[in-house]
Amino acid sequence: GNSVTQMEGPVTLSEEAFLTINCTYTATGYPSLFWYVQYPGEGLQLLLKATKADDKGSNKGFEATYRKETTSFHLEKGSVQVSDSAVYFCALSANNAGNMLTFGGGTRLMVKP
Amino acid sequence: SQTIHQWPATLVQPVGSPLSLECTVEGTSNPNLYWYRQAAGRGLQLLFYSVGIGQISSEVPQNLSASRPQDRQFILSSKKLLLSDSGFYLCAWSGTSGSSETQYFGPGTRLLVL
Numbered sequence: 001g002n003s004v005t006q007m008e009g010p011v012t013l014s015e016e017a018f019l020t021i022n023c024t025y026t027a028t029g030y031p032s033l034f035w036y037v038q039y040p041g042e043g044l045q046l047l048l049k050a051t052k053a054d055d056k057g058s059n060k061g062f063e064a065t066y067r068k069e070t071t072s073f074h075l076e077k078g079s080v081q082v083s084d085s086a087v088y089f090c091a092l093s094a095n096n097a098g099n100m101l102t103f104g105g106g107t108r109l110m111v112k113p
Numbered sequence: 114s115q116t117i118h119q120w121p122a123t124l125v126q127p128v129g130s131p132l133s134l135e136c137t138v139e140g141t142s143n144p145n146l147y148w149y150r151q152a153a154g155r156g157l158q159l160l161f162y163s164v165g166i167g168q169i170s171s172e173v174p175q176n177l178s179a180s181r182p183q184d185r186q187f188i189l190s191s192k193k194l195l196l197s198d199s200g201f202y203l204c205a206w207s208g209t210s211g212s213s214e215t216q217y218f219g220p221g222t223r224l225l226v227l
Contacts, residue, residue: 106155
């Protein structure tokens with residue numbers, strides 16, 4: 001079956017540090033890959049997505065590249081801000097009926113000033 | 114543009130009481146709809162999804178049920194709440210075609226069962 005594995009948190013960084021949150025997946029076929037962000041007390045927001053190998057999704061300074069050879073979709077940001085503190089979820093959609101997503105367990109990011 | 118609403122935002126209920134959480138979507142037709150639960154500090158668990166009116170699929174056996182009485186309305190219910198039903202409940206929608214797979218989430222309902 002499909003699965004998504006994320007690095008466990010919390011990840012604690014100082015402001016302006018470089019961020020990497022690792023995500024690897026197992027899926028049949030050619031899934032689409034997503035990163036969602038959840039700010040405290042809120043629902044999930046789509047951060048970025050990539051639908052095929054070597055695609056790079058980007059938004060708000062965050063980037064992730066769909067690497068089929070390593071089955072990975074790592075999230076990166078060059079310089080984090082305190083406002084980036086949130087929980088980040090990696091997810092995949094494996095072209096299934098119902099467009100269901102398989103989520104990773106989430107990674108909490110804490111950015112200190 | 115599409116929007117998704119959930120209410121109530123917060124709910125405190127005694128054990129054994131009934132539950133009804135509502136989710137509505139605006140600005141789209143015939144969406145796929147989903148209910149998730151998120152326990153404190155944990156990941157997301159898909160509870161139910163629906164591809165059309167009256168069509169409900171359950172992903173995990175539990176104390177909860179779902180209904181879709183209208184195209185853009187999705188309701189999560191329970192006849193008797195358990196302590197373990199506490200959590201953050203999220204509703205989401207997506208398009209129905211293979212290229213519309215992105216799910217969009219509502220603001221959530223925080224449920225505390227005492």
